[in-house]
Amino acid sequence: MKLLCPGEDEHDVEVRESAAGLIAIVDGESLAVEVSEVAPGTFVARSGERRETFHCVRKGDEIHLSWRGTAYRLEVGRSGSSLPRQALRGLEAPMPGKVIAVKASPGQTVAKGDEILVVEAMKMENAIRAPRDGTIKSIAVKLGDMVSPGVTLAELE
Amino acid sequence: MPLFRKILIANRGEIAVRVARTCRVMGIPTVAVYSEADREALHTREADEAVPIGPAEAARSYLNINALVSAATKAGADAIHPGYGFLSQSGDFVDAVSAAGLTFIGPPAEAHRRMGDKQGARRLMASAGVPIVPGYDGDDQSDATLRAQAQRLGFPVMVKPSRGGGGKGMHVVGRPEDLGSALAASRREATAAFGHDALVLERFVERARHVEVQVLADGHGRMVHLFERECSIQRRHQKVIEETPSPALTPEQRARLCAAGLAAARSVSYVNAGTVEFMLDRAGEFYFLEMNTRLQVEHPVTEALTSLDIVRLQIEVAAGKPLPLGQQDVVARGHALECRLYAEDPERDDLPSPGTILHLTPPEGPGVRFDCGVAAGSEVSVHYDPLLAKVVTWGRDRAESIERMRAALDRTAVLGVVTNKARLRAILEHPAFLAGDLHTGFIEEHLGELTSRGCPPAEALAALAAALRRRRPVDGDGQAAAPASDPWTGLGPWRIAGGA
Numbered sequence: 001m002k003l004l005c006p007g008e009d010e011h012d013v014e015v016r017e018s019a020a021g022l023i024a025i026v027d028g029e030s031l032a033v034e035v036s037e038v039a040p041g042t043f044v045a046r047s048g049e050r051r052e053t054f055h056c057v058r059k060g061d062e063i064h065l066s067w068r069g070t071a072y073r074l075e076v077g078r079s080g081s082s083l084p085r086q087a088l089r090g091l092e093a094p095m096p097g098k099v100i101a102v103k104a105s106p107g108q109t110v111a112k113g114d115e116i117l118v119v120e121a122m123k124m125e126n127a128i129r130a131p132r133d134g135t136i137k138s139i140a141v142k143l144g145d146m147v148s149p150g151v152t153l154a155e156l157e
Numbered sequence: 158m159p160l161f162r163k164i165l166i167a168n169r170g171e172i173a174v175r176v177a178r179t180c181r182v183m184g185i186p187t188v189a190v191y192s193e194a195d196r197e198a199l200h201t202r203e204a205d206e207a208v209p210i211g212p213a214e215a216a217r218s219y220l221n222i223n224a225l226v227s228a229a230t231k232a233g234a235d236a237i238h239p240g241y242g243f244l245s246q247s248g249d250f251v252d253a254v255s256a257a258g259l260t261f262i263g264p265p266a267e268a269h270r271r272m273g274d275k276q277g278a279r280r281l282m283a284s285a286g287v288p289i290v291p292g293y294d295g296d297d298q299s300d301a302t303l304r305a306q307a308q309r310l311g312f313p314v315m316v317k318p319s320r321g322g323g324g325k326g327m328h329v330v331g332r333p334e335d336l337g338s339a340l341a342a343s344r345r346e347a348t349a350a351f352g353h354d355a356l357v358l359e360r361f362v363e364r365a366r367h368v369e370v371q372v373l374a375d376g377h378g379r380m381v382h383l384f385e386r387e388c389s390i391q392r393r394h395q396k397v398i399e400e401t402p403s404p405a406l407t408p409e410q411r412a413r414l415c416a417a418g419l420a421a422a423r424s425v426s427y428v429n430a431g432t433v434e435f436m437l438d439r440a441g442e443f444y445f446l447e448m449n450t451r452l453q454v455e456h457p458v459t460e461a462l463t464s465l466d467i468v469r470l471q472i473e474v475a476a477g478k479p480l481p482l483g484q485q486d487v488v489a490r491g492h493a494l495e496c497r498l499y500a501e502d503p504e505r506d507d508l509p510s511p512g513t514i515l516h517l518t519p520p521e522g523p524g525v526r527f528d529c530g531v532a533a534g535s536e537v538s539v540h541y542d543p544l545l546a547k548v549v550t551w552g553r554d555r556a557e558s559i560e561r562m563r564a565a566l567d568r569t570a571v572l573g574v575v576t577n578k579a580r581l582r583a584i585l586e587h588p589a590f591l592a593g594d595l596h597t598g599f600i601e602e603h604l605g606e607l608t609s610r611g612c613p614p615a616e617a618l619a620a621l622a623a624a625l626r627r628r629r630p631v632d633g634d635g636q637a638a639a640p641a642s643d644p645w646t647g648l649g650p651w652r653i654a655g656g657a
Binding site for chain 2: 001003005006009011013014015022024026027029031033034035037040041042043045047052054055056057058059063064065066067068069070071072073074094095096097100101115118120121122124125126
């Protein structure tokens with residue numbers, strides 16, 4: 001199984017059964033590991049004398065892990081195919097919300113950092129800024145629209 | 158005989174849960190209210206009854222005075238606790254509650270109105286001898302006048318709505334050319350959140366601390382303070398970490414500050430629990446910011462410090478009882494710290510991170526309190542504040558409460574939404590925080606750029622893969638049928654490369 005981290009890192013992880021128990025092979029390195037689920041989503045990993053309690057949940061291709069106090073979100077890459085990475089280009093809605101201001105119009109020249117739109121979510125205004133210098137090709141939303149994450153709000157050329 | 162027959166809690170999330178718990182202790186039945194988005198929310202389970210009050214938008218549910226009052230009447234409640242936010246500081250709500258013959262658990266409408274109007278409050282404080290920050294609180298709200306006043310005060314200048322609170326609509330403007338857009342944004346946010354667009358300008362004091370005084374007053378003329386809280390660790394004017402006592406104050410400064418808090422509250426004949434907020438500058442001078450005429454989010458640190466239940470005292474005072482304690486009975490012990498756990502992504506400019514809570518393990522341990530508004534399966538929606546929970550620790554001294562907080566945060570696991578926990582943890586490690594050298598720009602100055610968490614270590618990936626293997630999922634998609642608490646069954650097909 002390929003596990004993708006929030007950056008660009010990708011890890012090959014494989015689990016095999018052996019006479020001595022489970023062996024996990026992480027990027028070619030073998031580690032003996034035994035894991036039991038002690039409560040829904042809560043596991044204890046045993047390696048020799050060591051015990052480590054951790055939490056993980058899988059939802060679709062997302063894996064949520066809490067390990068030694070740190071939360072991670074990973075993606076499962078199916079073998080042979082690499083998942084399209086959702087690049088945050090700055091002109092996509094970063095979260096669900098409502099468009100409460102449109103500050104640029106098609107044809108307008110913008111500089112990196114200029115506010116193009118404002119999306120409100122959870123009572124917070126979040127400015128969507130130009131990721132680079134350019135010209136607004138189109139604005140795909142209008143005032144009052146509700147948008148979901150990843151929706152293209154505007155195109156820059 | 159309980160003090161009230163039944164209390165309706167006009168709120169949601171962790172505060173509704175917290176109020177319900179004290180009511181339960183006092184033997185008073187409770188009614189929760191919920192919007193369509195909150196049908197299954199945790200707070201509806203913590204009360205004895207739960208009634209719907211409208212659609213997801215707060216304006217048509219949690220801010221709907223008629224819906225709340227009629228829900229209370231219909232349920233046979235004789236009192237309403239407003240929590241914080243929403244209608245907690247609305248004089249109109251207090252009037253409507255009283256007109257229906259019910260008791261509002263909070264101050265009288267007059268106190269809300271006089272303190273809720275920041276222009277008037279500034280003028281009132283000045284006459285009560287409470288120091289105020291240089292600013293503009295005039296009625297002329299034209300851009301030209303505000304611009305001229307901002308020039309007079311000098312940049313950076315703080316723009317804030319005259320009504321409201323919680324940091325909503327507040328903007329620090331560093332350059333004159335940015336003033337226009339800040340005024341527009343502040344008016345827009347103020348109108349949306351509070352239905353009123355008047356603004357106040359104040360000189361922005363750089364590297365200032367935020368300190369506040371908790372006051373409690375009964376209807377018989379007795380008023381006490383419960384010392385101060387320091388809430389300097391903020392992000393976008395939203396408090397993130399609070400503590401008491403403040404590491405900044407000498408005993409003399411503390412005495413002066415608490416006296417000023419009482420003077421401010423007396424000037425509006427305050428009754429019930431309230432908080433007077435001040436800015437503390439580098440020279441140790443403090444200035445009135447505003448009075449929050451309600452229970453404060455961070456009240457648990459004061460409860461930990463004083464061993465008092467502020468919600469209980471609110472209920473007793475609202476029922477007409479005298480305060481059971483005088484100033485000399487309020488004893489501060491040790492140090493208490495609160496971290497607010499938000500559904501926000503610190504690696505992405507603190508963008509809200511809505512979603513479903515897939516797993517939640519609360520912290521436990523000596524001196525730890527966890528006030529939480531969600532559980533596994535809860536939806537964190539875009540409609541409301543992203544506060545999920547508050548972790549509170551108490552220790553003999555500041556060092557111990559910080560140690561306990563670190564351990565508590567490490568034990569806390571919230572999966573499904575991104576939280577600000579990594580930032581909280583980073584703050585608790587920072588030498589300036591440990592030294593108590595705080596100011597409201599602390600996060601931007603020291604921790605603005607939070608580096609990515611990156612990948613889990615190899616041993617974690619090994620354990621994770623083994624956990625996935627252990628719970629080999631079923632073929633096909635049975636997602637809808639799978640209970641939220643069971644993370645593996647029916648989560649769709651997958652396979653381990655090379656393993657099968």
